[in-house]
């Protein structure tokens with residue numbers, strides 16, 4: 001009896017975790033559509049010479065999570081080559097985004113289109129914003 005209850009509990013907990021995870025990506029997508037799509041486009045392809053692509057970008061799927069977090073928060077206009085190309089538009093900062101929002105939108109871009117990288121956790125965002 002206790003065994004059965006435990007199994008039910010496990011299935012229930014795993015199920016809720018899956019729903020919560022999916023919910024993060026739904027929120028991330030919404031945020032992407034309101035804040036990022038105008039420049040990076042619905043397919044993440046960006047605009048040649050203007051806005052960097054997020055789909056297939058080695059930085060977006062790479063391990064420098066802190067850099068990605070700071071780009072979302074502070075904007076970006078380094079004008080250095082990204083995978084060999086330059087983009088002359090200026091990415092606007094998002095100082096009002098909550099840490100959870102940053103985790104959600106980064107999780108969305110790292111798992112969308114052809115990107116198959118890990119999702120970003122709240123703890124990773126907090127760690128990135130702490131060290132300057």
Ligand code: HEC
Pocket residue numbers: 031032035036037038039040050051052053054057058059060068071072076077078079080082083086087088089090091092094105106109
């Ligand atoms: C006003 C246009 C604009 C908006 C809005 C915008 N970006 Fe950007 N983004 C850019 C440009 C332009 C660059 C490259 C700038 C450069 O090379 O100096 C960039 C670069 C990036 C990079 C770095 C890419 C790489 O390969 O290193 C990431 C990640 C990124 N943007 C994500 C986002 C996300 C997520 C959002 C929404 C929260 C967003 N951007 C909103 C224009 C924009």
